[in-house]
Amino acid sequence: MFSTEIDGPAENFVVADNGDVYLQDAMATLRQGNWIKGHKAEGDTIVFNFPQKYFTQEATDDNGNPIGGMAYYYLWRTVLNDARDSFVPDPSSQTIKYVLRGDSLIRVDDYKQGIYLSLATEDGEWVGYNDFRSTWTKCKDVAAVLPANVKPEKYQADYFYDANNHADTRIVNVAFDGNDIYLGNLTDGNPNG
Structure with missing residues (x-):
């Protein structure tokens, strides 16, 4: 595993009149224009429930050769496994909270609590992408x-x-x-x- 920080990619979030919240490219390290859906909760809290389908590509074997069909990947709330060398779905919850403060959307459940947003298979097997903290701020430049x-x-x-x-x-x-x-x-x- 290695870590990298990304600062500044432009993303979008939309708050609908019915309280639904849509967030584009929630995982900054895998920007494909994909959206996830959450909803307004109490106060300024926005809640996203996982897993949510996030990424699709042509299915391949272990050597990268196409095998026909599509492979689907999901965002999960994860924690480090016991060996501390991979990430597994968090057995305590599959909800990640954000807060909407002014023009900013800030992830509250993050690495400080040992919580990660991870890309994994439908069964929760981690495939190498994580997001450990996020803040979206309206660009006024x-x-x-x-x-x-x-x-x-x-x-x-x-x-x-x-x-x-x-x-x-x-x-x-x-x-x-x-x-x-x-x-x-x-x-x-x-x-x-």
Whole structure:
């Protein structure tokens, strides 16, 4: 097992008039545009009950070869197993609570209580993805606008993206205007940003 922290991916949550709450990409390490459903409880508390179907892919054998059909994975509330080398469904509860405070949705049941949100099979067998704490805050930042008289140039960006020295390279747009530096094409989801 290894741990990585992700800060800043844009996600969505929706509070419906009937009290249902929908949360997109609840697991920040596996962002696929998937939604889970919870509901408003007492006060500012939002409750999500698990397991919930979350991720689908083509079924494969142990060597990664397609075997036909689809494999379905679920989000579960989990705890560390006794050997402390994997995660298992929490036998005490399958509910995770969040609170809605102003523009923020904050997970209350988290790693501090030994509770994790994990991706697992229908039977609860962990498949390697966890989320140990989460806070969603409304983004109020204004996007930078490249001045019309400034032309971006292509640069290669080499970077490490976690504590285990996993690296990647991408071509980004860079523009200079006096002391201001503009960066673009930082993600596939926003190539013109």
